[in-house]
Amino acid sequence: MTGVRVDSDPSSSGPPSPSRRDLLRHSALAGLVIAGGWPCMSWAARGNQLHIRNYVDLTTLDLPFGVSGAEGIVGQAIFQNLLQFKPDGSWDTEIDAAEYFEAIDDTHYAFRLKPGQLFSNGFGEMTADDVKFSFERVIDPALHALNAPDMGPLSHVEVHDRLSGTIVLDSPYAAFVPVGVAGGSGAIMSRKAVESMGGRFGIQPPCSSGPYRFREWQSKRKTVLERNPDWTGAPAAFEELHIYAMTDHKAAEMAFEAGQLDCAQISVESTAPFQENMPPNSFLEIHPSGRNYWLGMNQSNPALQDIRVRRAIQYAVDVEAVVEAGWFGLAEPSMGPIPRGMVGCRERSLIAPRGDLENARSLLREAGVELPLRLRLDVNSDTLELTAVQVIQWSLEKVGIEVEIRAQDNSIFLSLGQEQAGDQWQDLQLYFQSFIGLADPYYSLVWFTSQQLGQWNWERFSNEEFDRLNDEALATTDEAERDRMYRRMQDLMEQSGCYRFVTNGVMPQIIRNSIVPAFRPDGYAILRGFRPSARHA
Numbered sequence: 001m002t003g004v005r006v007d008s009d010p011s012s013s014g015p016p017s018p019s020r021r022d023l024l025r026h027s028a029l030a031g032l033v034i035a036g037g038w039p040c041m042s043w044a045a046r047g048n049q050l051h052i053r054n055y056v057d058l059t060t061l062d063l064p065f066g067v068s069g070a071e072g073i074v075g076q077a078i079f080q081n082l083l084q085f086k087p088d089g090s091w092d093t094e095i096d097a098a099e100y101f102e103a104i105d106d107t108h109y110a111f112r113l114k115p116g117q118l119f120s121n122g123f124g125e126m127t128a129d130d131v132k133f134s135f136e137r138v139i140d141p142a143l144h145a146l147n148a149p150d151m152g153p154l155s156h157v158e159v160h161d162r163l164s165g166t167i168v169l170d171s172p173y174a175a176f177v178p179v180g181v182a183g184g185s186g187a188i189m190s191r192k193a194v195e196s197m198g199g200r201f202g203i204q205p206p207c208s209s210g211p212y213r214f215r216e217w218q219s220k221r222k223t224v225l226e227r228n229p230d231w232t233g234a235p236a237a238f239e240e241l242h243i244y245a246m247t248d249h250k251a252a253e254m255a256f257e258a259g260q261l262d263c264a265q266i267s268v269e270s271t272a273p274f275q276e277n278m279p280p281n282s283f284l285e286i287h288p289s290g291r292n293y294w295l296g297m298n299q300s301n302p303a304l305q306d307i308r309v310r311r312a313i314q315y316a317v318d319v320e321a322v323v324e325a326g327w328f329g330l331a332e333p334s335m336g337p338i339p340r341g342m343v344g345c346r347e348r349s350l351i352a353p354r355g356d357l358e359n360a361r362s363l364l365r366e367a368g369v370e371l372p373l374r375l376r377l378d379v380n381s382d383t384l385e386l387t388a389v390q391v392i393q394w395s396l397e398k399v400g401i402e403v404e405i406r407a408q409d410n411s412i413f414l415s416l417g418q419e420q421a422g423d424q425w426q427d428l429q430l431y432f433q434s435f436i437g438l439a440d441p442y443y444s445l446v447w448f449t450s451q452q453l454g455q456w457n458w459e460r461f462s463n464e465e466f467d468r469l470n471d472e473a474l475a476t477t478d479e480a481e482r483d484r485m486y487r488r489m490q491d492l493m494e495q496s497g498c499y500r501f502v503t504n505g506v507m508p509q510i511i512r513n514s515i516v517p518a519f520r521p522d523g524y525a526i527l528r529g530f531r532p533s534a535r536h537a
Contacts, residue, residue, distance in 0.1 A: 007278070007282075007283040007284075048238050048239040048240070048532075049238055049239060049240045049241070049242060050237075050238045050240070050241050050242070050262055050263075050515065050527075050530055051242045051244070051260065051261050051262050051263075052241065052242070052243055052244070052261065052262060052263045052264070052525065052527070052530075053243075053244050053246045053252045053255075053261055053263065053264040053265055054070045054073060054074070054223070054243045054244065054245055054246070055070055055246070055247065055265055056068055056070045056245060056247055056410045057070070057219065057220050057245035057247075057410075057411070058070060058071050058074065058203050058217065058223060058245070059071065059203070059411060059414075060201075060202050060203055061074060061075050061078075061201070061202075061203055061204070061205050061214070062200055062201050062202065062205070063075045063079070063147070063184035063185055063187050064137065064138045064143075064145035064146070064147050064148065064150075064184075064185045065145055065146055065147070065200070066146070066147060066184060067146065067414045068410075068414070068436075069436040069524055070245075071184070072183075072184035072524075073243075073524060073525050073527060074223055074225070074243060074527070075184055075187055076184065076187070076210070076526070076527070076528070077210055077211070077212045077225055077241065077527040077528050078205065078208040078209070078210045078212050078213055078214050078225060078228070079187035079188065079189070079205075079208065079209055079210050080096050080097035080117070080126070080187070080188055080209045080210050081096050081097060081181060081182055081183075081186040081187055081188060082095075082096060082097055082098040082101055082111050082131070082181050082182075082186065082188070083095060083096055083098060083101055083177065083181050083182045083186075084096040084182055085178075085182055085439075085520055085526065087518030087526045087528070087529025088518075089518075089519060089520070089521055090521060091178060091439035091520070091521055093177060093178065093181075093182050097113055097114065097117060097126060097188055097209070098111050098112065098113060098114070099112050099113060099114040099115075099163075100112040100164075101181075104166070106169075106172035106477070107168065107169040107170070107171065107172055107173075108166055108167070108168055108169070109166065109167040109169075109176070109181075110164070110165075110166050110167075111128075111131065111164065111165060111166075111167065112163050112164040113126055113127070113128060113131070113163040113164070114163075114232075115163060116232055117209065117232055118209070118230040118231075118232065119190040119193060119207040119208070119209050119230070120207045120208045120209070120213050120228060120230050121193070121206065121207045123190040123192050123193045123206070123207045124190070124192070126188060126190070126209060127162050127163065128157075128159045128160065128161065128162060128163055128164055128165040129159055129191060130188055130189065130190055130191050131157055131165060131167075131188055132156075132157035132158075132159050132165060133189065133191035133194070134186075134187065134188045134189045134191075135151065135154060135157050135167065135180075135186070136154075136156060136157060137189075137194075138150065138151045138154070138185050139151050139154050143199070143200070144420070145185075146455060146456070147184070147185045148185075149446045149447070149449075149451070149452070150179050150180050150183050150184070150185035150186070150443075151180045151185060152169065152173035152175065152176060152179070152180060152442075152474055153169050153170040153171045153172075153173050153474070154167070154168075154169055154170075154173075154180065155168045155169055155170045156168050171471075171474070171475050172474065172475045172476070172477070173474050173475070174440065174442065174473070174474055174475075174476065174477055174482065175438075175439075175440035175441075175442035175443060175474065178438055178439035178440050178443075179438055179439070179440055179442060179443050183438060183443075188209065189205075189207075190206070190207050190209075193205075193206035193207045194206060203217050204217065208228055209228075209230075209231075210228060210231065210528060211227070211228055211231045211233060211234075211235070211236035211528050212225040212226060212227060212228055212236055212241060212527070212528065213225065213226060213227075213228040213230075215240075220245055221244070221245060222242055222243060222244045222245060223242075223243045223245070224240060224241070224242055224243070225240065225241040225243070225527075226239065226240050226241075227239055227240075236528065237530060237531035237532065238530070238531075238532075241527055243527075244261070246264075247381070247382065247410060248383070249265070249266055249267035249270065249383055249384075250267065250270075250383070252264040252265065252266065253266050253267070253270055253274075253510075256279065256282075256510055257279055262511070262512045262514065262515050263509060263510070263511045263512070263515065263517055263525070263530075264509070264510055265507055265508065265509055265523070266284075266508050266509070266510050267383060267384060267508075268326070268327050268328050268330050268331070268384065268506060268508060269328050270508075271284070271286065271328070271330060271508045272328065274508075274510060279510070281512060281513040281514070282510055282511065282512055282513060283510075283511055283513065284508060284509070284510050284511075285508070285509045285511065285517070285519070285523075286330065286506055286507075286508045286509075287506065287507045287508075287509065287519060287521070287522060287523030288339065288340075288504065288505075288506055288507075288521070288522065288523070289436075289504060289505035289506055289507040289522050289523050290339050290436065290437035290438075290504060290505075290521070290522035290523075291434045291435065291436055291437060291504060291505045291522070292334070292336075292337035292339075292434060292435050292437065292444060292501070292504060293334070293385075293388070293432070293433075293434045293501075293502040293503050293504070293505055294337070294432075294433060294434070294499050294500060294501045294502055295313075295317060295392060295430060295431075295432055295433075295499070295500040295502065296430070296431050296432075296433050296458055296459050296498065296499060297310050297313060297429070297430055297459060297497065297498050297499070298417070298425070298428040298429055298430075298431075298458060298459060298460060299459060299460050299461065299496070299497070299498050300426070300460040301426070301427070301428065301429050303373070303375060303429055304375075304429060304430075306367050307496070307497045308363045308364070308366055308367035309363070309364065309367050309369060309373070309497075310496075310497030310498060311363050311497045312359075312360040312361075312363035312364045312367070312369075312399065312401075313360070313396065313401065313430070313497075313500065314351050314355075314360075314494075314497060314499075314500045315351060315355050315356045315357070315359045315360035315363065316355060316357060316360035316395050316396050316398065316399045316401065317355055317392055317395045317396065317500045318353075318354055318355045318391070318395045319333045319353040319354070319355065319500065319501070319502055319503075320333055320353045320354050321391050321394075321395065322388050322391045322392060322395075322502055322503075323353075323502065323503045325387055325388070325390075325391045326384050326385075326387045326388040326391070326503075327384070327503060327505065327506065330506045330508070331503045331504065331505050331506050332503065332504075333349075333353035333501075333502065333503055334349075334501045334502060334503045334504045335347065335348060335349050335490075335501070336349065336490035336493070336494070336501050337435070337437075337444040337445055337448075337490065337493075337501070338437075338441045338444045338445070338486055338490065339437060339444075339504040340504070342437075342441055342444075343441050343479055343482050343483045343486065344441040344444075344445075344482065344483050344485070344486025344487055344489075344490070345441075345487075346487050346490055346491075349494060349501060350491060350494045350495065351494065351500075355395070357398055357399055360399045361399050361400075364399060364400065364401075369400075371400035371401075372400050372401065372402045373400060373401045373402070374401075374402045374403075374404070375396075375401060375402070375403050375404070375429050375430050376403070376404050376406055376427075376429045376430065377389055377392065377393065377403045377404065377405050377406065377429070377430040377431065377432065378406050378408055378413060378416055378428065378429075378430070378431040378432075379405060379406070379407055379408070379413070379431065379432040380407075380408060380410050380413045380432070380434075381407040381408060381409055381410070381413075382410075385432050385434070386405075386407060388432060388502065389403075389405050389432045390405070392432070393405060403430065413431075416428055416431065416458070417431075417454075417456070417457075417458030418454070418455060419454035419455070420454075425454065425458065428458060431458065433458070434505070435447060435456075436522065436524070437504075437522060438522075439521075441473075441482070441486045442470075442473065442474060445470065445486065445489055445490070446470060448461055448466070448493060449466065449467050449470050450462040450463075450464075450466075450467050451467075459496075459498035459499065460498075461493065461496050461498045461499075463492050463496065465488075465492060466489050466492045466493070469485045469486075469488060469489050470489065472485060473485040473486055473489075506523075507522065507523030507524075509523060513533060514532060514533055515530055515531065515532055515533060516530065516531050516532070516533050517529075517530055518530055518531075
């Protein structure tokens with residue numbers, strides 16, 4: 001599925017005056033919006049700037065340690081990779097910092113950097129040694145990088161001269177280019193700059209190398225990027241990018257209607273109203289998100305150690321009802337973490353989306369569960385996800401399971417299953433979680449290996465066959481074999497009782513006609529690809 005575009009009707013005279021949008025633009029509400037840190041000028045007045053929503057705030061721009069796609073959106077505007085995704089809505093890649101990049105064989109990749117590429121803040125020219133430092137840093141066991149799996153079986157990088165080298169893998173890695181090289185963890189950092197920060201940094205990077213450079217970050221408000229004067233490529237399209245951390249869809253929609261944002265992800269429930277009454281000079285794109293939304297169960301918690309209890313929960317949840325309520329018919333129930341159209345997507349889940357209440361009740365009786373069974377369900381405080389868990393709560397109540405929903409701020413929620421954040425993971429029971437996907441099925445499943453226990457594998461799911469298949473699927477380029485392996489891996493996940501897969505979602509984006517956007521196939525912005533439209537350039 002590719003993005004679907006819906007334009008405003010140029011022949012329509014629009015709603016009667018004064019419209020809601022006029023009121024938003026001039027009312028006290030708009031004043032409150034401005035006070036909250038949103039832009040206060042219309043497009044015509046703000047000059048060569050782009051104002052865009054990001055769906056959560058940043059926690060770091062040291063991307064091997066990032067916890068959300070929001071950080072990658074910003075990072076890939078200010079850093080360079082050897083290769084980058086083309087800004088054409090495909091998963092195809094093109095050269096970025098590399099002048100030359102080639103697979104010599106299944107485990108060796110040769111590269112040569114373009115000469116004269118500079119790091120900002122006086123950190124000098126990018127060299128092959130910086131590539132070596134950046135790639136090997138991701139897999140350094142002393143750093144415990146959360147996203148180390150991005151690099152797969154990376155062994156080391158051999159430096160030949162100032163600009164060229166060879167990346168060496170221990171074994172073939174079919175996802176190396178889209179995940180390891182072009183993904184966020186493949187950002188090339190200055191060795192000198194990072195070491196000057198003690199080997200790690202937070203939100204403020206020591207330097208930039210992309211078309212934009214970091215200027216400032218205001219907690220829970222916005223990040224500002226500006227043109228990088230040291231950039232040697234084609235000039236960045238905008239003088240400044242203002243990227244607003246807005247977790248609330250409705251707030252973003254009001255900001256767009258008030259003329260204060262140029263591009264914003266909107267809620268699925270607002271998609272149809274916007275399609276029927278599009279703001280003037282705007283259009284809507286609906287992208288498949290490629291995310292994996294699921295109900296997870298921590299099998300190490302005493303209440304969920306019996307697989308019959310976990311299986312009962314799987315059967316009790318009516319996924320069709322969850323998706324209809326949360327996604328308003330724009331999305332479909334998923335077959336697993338791997339989305340439709342990708343190698344490894346299953347034709348059907350083992351448990352029907354509608355579920356089976358009688359089977360659920362039978363399993364609870366067999367397990368000797370005294371009803372009502374009371375469980376906690378943690379969730380990100382996102383409107384869509386809150387809607388989804390309320391339907392899950394309703395489903396489980398039908399079989400005698402009473403669920404207490406605990407909504408958490410995104411930064412807190414993402415730490416709940418992390419052992420390094422403390423012992424709270426032991427109290428985790430049910431949770432509604434979602435992970436982004438990428439161009440390869442490996443990225444959808446690697447987070448559930450035994451190696452990820454206590455990091456991203458909150459279910460404590462550990463299966464030798466799953467781990468072996470993960471390694472084998474990486475080592476083959478035979479698509480039929482990879483397809484078979486990834487389907488089997490999702491079967492094993494479902495059979496464990498730890499997962500009730502829900503949907504892969506959609507990502508609606510509303511955009512001004514004054515800009516030409518650039519998105520990945522999953523709807524995530526490629527900021528360096530945004531530009532003014534021809535009539536506004």
